[in-house]
Amino acid sequence: MGFATANMNLGDSRSNNKVKKDEELDAVQAGCWxxxxxxxxxxxxxPKVDSSVSGSSTQLEESKSSNDTSREQTVAPVMSSSSTxxxxxxxxxxxxxxxxxxxxxxxxxxxxxxxxxxxxxxxxxxxxxxxxxxxxxxxxxxxxxxxxxxxxxxxxxxxxxxxxxxxxxxxxxxxxxxxxxxxxxxxxxxxxxxxxxxxxxxxxxFMPRGSLENHLFRRSLPLPWSIRLKIALGAAKGLAFLHEEAERPVIYRDFKSSNILLDTEYNSKLSDFGLAKDGPEGDKTHVSTRVMGTYGYAAPEYVMTGHLTSKSDVYSFGVVLLEMLSGRRSMDKTRPNGEHNLVEWARPYLRDRRRFYRLIDPRLEGRFSIRGAQKAIQLAARCLSRDAKGRPLMSEVVEILKPLPDLKDMACSSSYFLALQAERPSSNLAIRNGAKEEVALLERSHSVLNTPNGPQLASPRQNFILQSPKH
Known part of the structure; x- marks a missing residue:
């Protein structure tokens, strides 16, 4: 479905030439989703088109087009008729x-x-x-x-x-x-x-800030950490409503970054319900259906069996959460071998608390909460469990995410993290290109969205010990 693959650029910073250029471009593209x-x-x-365009007889069921079909595979294999x-x-x-x-x-x-x-x-x-x-x-x-x-x-x-x-x-x-x-x-x-x-x-x-996908992968400036978590929380609330609060439970079935739209204050809203299905009723454990969705986001048990449950959405949420944490697409064949599939690349780091930083978007330059990142990564690991029963309910996801945007233990103030970053060549290159200053400008422009008094970064003199968050 088209409008979920929205792509619109709106720049907010005013004191940087590059940001001004973004704003001029955004003004031209205002509303371009x-x-x-x-x-x-x-x-x-x-009123009429050639009937040969119809793809109803194909062996692959296509979901709605993505922003970039060279990056995002928008088909999933159709199962046998027994699962339909x-x-x-x-x-x-x-x-x-x-x-x-x-x-x-x-x-x-x-x-x-x-x-x-x-x-x-x-x-x-x-x-x-x-x-x-x-x-x-x-x-x-x-x-x-x-x-x-x-x-x-x-x-x-x-x-x-x-x-x-x-x-x-x-x-x-x-x-x-x-x-x-x-x-x-x-x-x-x-x-x-x-x-x-x-x-x-x-x-x-009309959703003026377009899609999450656009902000994560098509903007010159990285989306600030607190805004990413705000978007994740809003999207989780939307899924929790569908699964647990709606009069009839609904399985969304196509949760992905291009289907999360943003208003002027970065409040996230789920769009494109063309693939949604009523959840199982009575003593039924799942809904049997054709496999439809998007490669890279669909839960493995759903792809294999055609059995659809609310935990299929939870898996997809875990993929999108990983996209927000890492700044990487769910599927990206432009990356080196072994890194095409985000989930498979990330699995070795999801349970390794000492190497969690490798999952975090390097463009953030340490401007993220250490405890918040660890909590979010642990949550992503649970959502991406190969055992569907081990995944949390979306209401539990909401409760875990609620406090994370307000954590202030910034990694950029941790001497330990800075020492780790110094070993990464890409970090030094980004600094030379002025990425850190641009991120700071963008964060200040969004400060009104984070807390009543704006985001309060940790003091440069304050050090934090890299440790596992307490439960």
């Missing part, structure tokens, strides 16, 4: 009236209203494209469905459905049916929908 890799092919919604539930079978024709369960709080838009809101789906309003379709920036009235002038009313993201087969229709239905009922601060808000003839569009709240 995704890398526009297929700009030429993303046109206004059309009837609910996943593709219907011969869409029975919209029977399948669509409209929540009363959703607005119903006409196609012409959304066409006007996006200025006829003009290319300069194109935010991006994914497997679901194209996403456009638009403006609608605060309460009704009428379009308004740019800069007035509320800014929205309008997602269109590619006419490439019934799988897209099914994902569209899932988006409406789940987000129409599920309301939570850490889930993206679905404002309304359009179903008119064969047109299928969705209208979401």
């Amino acid at each position: 995704m890398k526009l890799r297929f700009l030429g092919s993303c046109m206004s919604p059309r 539930s009837d609910a996943e079978s593709t219907p011969s024709t869409p029975k919209v009236t029977e399948e669509l369960k409209i929540a009363s709080q959703l607005r119903k838009f006409s196609f012409n209203e959304l066409k006007t809101a996006t200025r006829s789906f003009r290319s300069d309003n194109l935010l991006g494209e994914g497997g679901f379709g194209c996403v456009y920036k638009g403006w609608v009235s605060e309460n009704g469905s009428a379009s308004v002038k740019p800069g007035s009313g509320i800014t929205v993201a309008v997602k269109t459905l590619n006419h490439d087969g019934l799988q897209g229709h099914k994902e569209w239905l899932a988006e409406v049916n789940y987000l129409g009922d599920l309301l939570h601060p850490n889930l993206v808000k679905l404002i309304g929908y359009c179903i008119e003839g064969d047109q299928r569009l969705l209208v979401y709240e």
